[in-house]
Amino acid sequence: MNTVQTNIFNVILFILIFSINISVCSAKKTYIEKKITISGYVKDAQTGENLTGATILIKETGKGSTANSYGFYSISLTPGTYHLTFSFIGYDEKEIEIKADKDFSLNILLEPGSEQLQEIVITSQQKDHNITSPLMGNEKLLSNDIKQIPVLMGETDLIKVLQLMPGVQATSEGSSGFSVRGGNPDQNLILLDEATVYNAGHFLGFFSVFNNDAINSVELYKGYIPASSGGRISSLLNIRMKEGNKKKFSGTAGIGTIASRFTLEGPIIKDRTSFIVSARRTYLDLLIPVFAKDDMKDNRIYFYDLNAKVNHTLNKNNHFYLSGYFGRDVFRNEFSKMDFGNKTFTARWNHVYNPRLFSNLTLIYSNYDYGLGTIESGANSFEWKSNLKDWSLKADFNYYMNTSNTISFGGQTTYHDIMPGNAYGKDEDDMYNEIRLANTNSLEHAIYISNTQNITQRFVVKYGLRFSIFQNIGPGTLFEYDDNYNVTGEREIKKGEIYNTYTGLEPRISLSYILTPGTSVKASYSRTKQYLNMASNSTSSSPLDIWFPASPNVKPQTADQYSVGFFKNIFSNKVETSLELFYKNMQNTIDFKDHAELLLNEHLEGELRFGKSWSYGAEIFVRYNLNNWKGWISYTRLKAERKIDGVNNNKTYLSPYDHTNDISLVVNHRISERSSFAANWVFYTGAPVTLPVGRYESGGVIVPLYSDRNEERMPNYHRLDLSFTLHSKNKKQKQCKGEWVFSVYNAYYRKNAWVINFENDDDNPLIIHARMTYLFSIIPAITYNIKF
Amino acid sequence: MKNLIYILLLFISACTEDIELNLKHTDPRLVVEGFITTDTATHYVRLSKSGDFFANEQMPAVRHAKVSINDGHYTYELIESESLPGLYLTFDNFFGVTGRTYKLKIENVDINDDGVYETYTAQSYLNPVTKVDSIKLEYEDNWDLWKVLLYAMEPGGDTTDYYMFSLIVNDTLYTDQLTEVTVADDRFIDGNYAKGVWVHSFYINNDEYDIYPGDTITLKMSGITSEFYNYVIALQEETGTNIPLFSGPPANLPGNISNGALGYFTCYSNSYGSTIHTGDKTDIQ
Structure with missing residues (x-):
């Protein structure tokens, strides 16, 4: 057995031993004492929104519990009188005395804290949650935190804020693509209300598709990925949309430098049914006629987003949620057009079987598509389309076995239908052939079980096992390739024929041990598999990137990640510090051959090259919350390498996302009741790049000669952003609350190289100049937001 | 497509600026440029060397090589031009025939200056074209x-x-x-x-x-x-x-x-x- 298999074996053994341990314990207890279960929802008293991850502490036993992602909690107690404390970040703590003599349900409403919620930069749910949680490599952000960070053109963007966290980095300047711990952007699973978002960028990636006004919270998992999720090997980004105010109508509107936003939420039936609708649109294109030359007047360039959600409480045991996202980018000039966007739809049914068993059934649809072509019809007119559709059914259960064990289990099945490309002429008597690449259809199934176990008050273990199955299903065309990636044959697959199956066992475990109050050590291991990959060989994603599935020619990517961490809070939890070390080993890593042709290529699999990759590093994180000063410092040290057969002469080379040093400083200072100031500074080592080592003449031009891939680096990157927020006066009395946000991106005008090009001298073409392009000078922005 | 990108780049105020780069060096290599076409004309093979990326001058010609082309039937010796060094020429009545494979052979060159002559070869098939x-x-x-x-x-x-x-x-x-x-x-x-x-x-x-x-x-x-x-x-x-x-x-x-x-x-x-x-x-x- 090789080491990986040994590891898996050990982990499975470990889980088995624990499971036996659990059943023995619980069996014993049932005989000895009767248990009372108290369950219910923790909600915001003003809006009725569920408070995901609110914590419950039982004073008498010192034990606690956490509300699940729907705000549901369940605790089991021996009969008696107890004091329960419910808490959630930014809300006033609530202590309740209960007399436990029979099972009952108890919904808890928490009042938003007297401490101004808006001013909180970033904090975890409970004061020492970072110490006690069994998770590591885990970051949670609330919508209000995100708002405070200065960003490009004032367009609040959760992904830009995540890029300031340790281990997370923008794939290129200003991009909403991100790399986690040296991984590829396509190795991040991005879920919006459980639906996969396949291309999270607007405007060629400069803005993300997530409109902050519609977002409740964001959670990123870099290390231990919960067993309930899978399909990507780097990270899970779980984004939850707001549910809508159940008590009263309210809304927000904002006018920014490039886009305007409008959100309305409120009850349809008070306390039972509510909705939220949020829209955003850019208006750059409306300015074009004012500033542009005549021949550009018809140019259009804009994007919009629409988020909508309805939720309904049928009774205390049944809740329904419907949510959807629709967004689109449109570019258009007189001659050509291009548009692309995501659509997602999620329907959920929460059902409480009994106070200890909570279930959620989810139906998901997700779609990404793009189209481009000519405007006018004519001999040379054409259209080109591609799309990807997912249908998915998911069932999740939380079983609150006892105070020491919370078990989650469930399953998911997804049908992926990808149309990689279809190009055709538009003219009636058309001379062009239609090019239609065969659709690829596949099924992805998984079942999982995991347990969060408090072994002692100080020692918490979270462990789980996910079993995934991936199947390629007809109709389709299967190409066979030889060792030189030339096509040697093809086979037509009949409709419904399953012609390839992969299975994977994905064990995951995370342990935390509290050394002293305020200090803990943690360790985790996580195995993940990835069956869908993105065909992109540029470092930033483009709207034309298509996804392709694992197949007989493409083995699933696998990652094993090991991490350890040390967590310490000082100044009574006002300063949180942590050090995490990780090592990630990945098999069947995909890269692309030199000058690969990835678009409209039915032999795409022949352009792929396979190998292995690994990354390791350290992350230091210091978060502070001192009087009127809040923020964090993060430092990441990273090495990420690959070795791919057929790339770089089979030699090891750096991943394009290898940034040796990466520092982010975030400061938020409350100046007065009405005003606050924020700044962030980032620095990272320039990305690896391939530069010429020589020149030669061919075809009448000077051709660069390269040595090894990614041997050189771009200049180091650094940037300072500032913002100042001014709230309107007398907030308490007025119905409407307004605020001005002034921000400056790249405040000291650092010219950060986006790309280096080589250009021939105008007078003497034998002379070559190295010329760098920088995207942004100083970019000021003003945003006005109003809440009503 | 590119047009649209330029519009976008315009909006985000992209600028360019010359920068100094220190690039590595490599040893010179032989560079070949040769075409056989169906036209009846003088055909040539050009030999030169590669150099530093910022050399900023014409790359040196490779002279006194023995260059020949074989079409499967006959071997043609190419003769170096007197006025254009590094250019090796056929006669002016030369033409390629579709369906044949042409083989190029270059001898008598010592690019790495180790005193030993190197030999380089290449071949290509002559495809037909529609009218x-x-x-x-x-x-x-x-x-x-x-x-x-x-x-x-x-x-x-x-x-x-x-x-x-x-x-x-x-x-x-x-x-x-x-x-x-x-x-x-x-x-x-x-x-x-x-x-x-x-x-x-x-x-x-x-x-x-x-x-x-x-x-x-x-x-x-x-x-x-x-x-x-x-x-x-x-x-x-x-x-x-x-x-x-x-x-x-x-x-x-x-x-x-x-x-x-x-x-x-x-x-x-x-x-x-x-x-x-x-x-x-x-x-x-």
Whole structure:
């Protein structure tokens, strides 16, 4: 057995031993004492929104519990009188005395804290949650935190804020693509209300598709990925949309430098049914006629987003949620057009079987598509389309076995239908052939079980096992390739024929041990598999990137990640510090051959090259919350390498996302009741790049000669952003609350190289100049937001 | 597409600036450039050396080599030009024959200066090309350029055909660099009649076109090998502007010369079509 298999074996053994341990314990207890279960929802008293991850502490036993992602909690107690404390970040703590003599349900409403919620930069749910949680490599952000960070053109963007966290980095300047711990952007699973978002960028990636006004919270998992999720090997980004105010109508509107936003939420039936609708649109294109030359007047360039959600409480045991996202980018000039966007739809049914068993059934649809072509019809007119559709059914259960064990289990099945490309002429008597690449259809199934176990008050273990199955299903065309990636044959697959199956066992475990109050050590291991990959060989994603599935020619990517961490809070939890070390080993890593042709290529699999990759590093994180000063410092040290057969002469080379040093400083200072100031500074080592080592003449031009891939680096990157927020006066009395946000991106005008090009001298073409392009000078922005 | 990107870059105020770069050095390598076509003419093979990237001068010619071409029947010795060093010439009645494989052999060169002569070889198959029936110039208002439209029968068949299009204005080669030719495969048009396919363009240059009414415009359509097609695509990529959103990592061109030499030796057949430029912009079919 090789080491990986040994590891898996050990982990499975470990889980088995624990499971036996659990059943023995619980069996014993049932005989000895009767248990009372108290369950219910923790909600915001003003809006009725569920408070995901609110914590419950039982004073008498010192034990606690956490509300699940729907705000549901369940605790089991021996009969008696107890004091329960419910808490959630930014809300006033609530202590309740209960007399436990029979099972009952108890919904808890928490009042938003007297401490101004808006001013909180970033904090975890409970004061020492970072110490006690069994998770590591885990970051949670609330919508209000995100708002405070200065960003490009004032367009609040959760992904830009995540890029300031340790281990997370923008794939290129200003991009909403991100790399986690040296991984590829396509190795991040991005879920919006459980639906996969396949291309999270607007405007060629400069803005993300997530409109902050519609977002409740964001959670990123870099290390231990919960067993309930899978399909990507780097990270899970779980984004939850707001549910809508159940008590009263309210809304927000904002006018920014490039886009305007409008959100309305409120009850349809008070306390039972509510909705939220949020829209955003850019208006750059409306300015074009004012500033542009005549021949550009018809140019259009804009994007919009629409988020909508309805939720309904049928009774205390049944809740329904419907949510959807629709967004689109449109570019258009007189001659050509291009548009692309995501659509997602999620329907959920929460059902409480009994106070200890909570279930959620989810139906998901997700779609990404793009189209481009000519405007006018004519001999040379054409259209080109591609799309990807997912249908998915998911069932999740939380079983609150006892105070020491919370078990989650469930399953998911997804049908992926990808149309990689279809190009055709538009003219009636058309001379062009239609090019239609065969659709690829596949099924992805998984079942999982995991347990969060408090072994002692100080020692918490979270462990789980996910079993995934991936199947390629007809109709389709299967190409066979030889060792030189030339096509040697093809086979037509009949409709419904399953012609390839992969299975994977994905064990995951995370342990935390509290050394002293305020200090803990943690360790985790996580195995993940990835069956869908993105065909992109540029470092930033483009709207034309298509996804392709694992197949007989493409083995699933696998990652094993090991991490350890040390967590310490000082100044009574006002300063949180942590050090995490990780090592990630990945098999069947995909890269692309030199000058690969990835678009409209039915032999795409022949352009792929396979190998292995690994990354390791350290992350230091210091978060502070001192009087009127809040923020964090993060430092990441990273090495990420690959070795791919057929790339770089089979030699090891750096991943394009290898940034040796990466520092982010975030400061938020409350100046007065009405005003606050924020700044962030980032620095990272320039990305690896391939530069010429020589020149030669061919075809009448000077051709660069390269040595090894990614041997050189771009200049180091650094940037300072500032913002100042001014709230309107007398907030308490007025119905409407307004605020001005002034921000400056790249405040000291650092010219950060986006790309280096080589250009021939105008007078003497034998002379070559190295010329760098920088995207942004100083970019000021003003945003006005109003809440009503 | 690129047009749209430039509009976008304009909005985010992108700027460029010259920078100093310290690049590494490599040892010089032999660079070969050789073409065999179906035209009856003096054919040449050019030999030079590679140099430092910022050398900023003409690359040195490789002289006194023994260069020969074999077509499977006969071996032709090429003779170095006296006026243009590094250029090795055939007689002026030389022409390639479709369906033959041509082999290039270069001897008597010592690029690495170790006192031992090296030998380099390469080979290429000469593909046929379909006949150009006619061509047409059409003004494209939106992009302010003259389109060159092709009328010809694409032969179809099981194999993919690859084409290179060059322009000749009044007997002078207008597209004299490989960055200026266009290349295409027959995916979109396989087995169809090309009824005015847009294959090339005359762009506006300093408010003027390079062509004038009365000029004879000739389109040269060449049937090239798939290897050369890939070489031209890669050359155009590596010498063009790199946009991170769309460009893959830089990589060396896929040449076909043995022994670590750079450059290319390839064969292709030519077919021509001409028209007189009227300058009439309203002449839409």
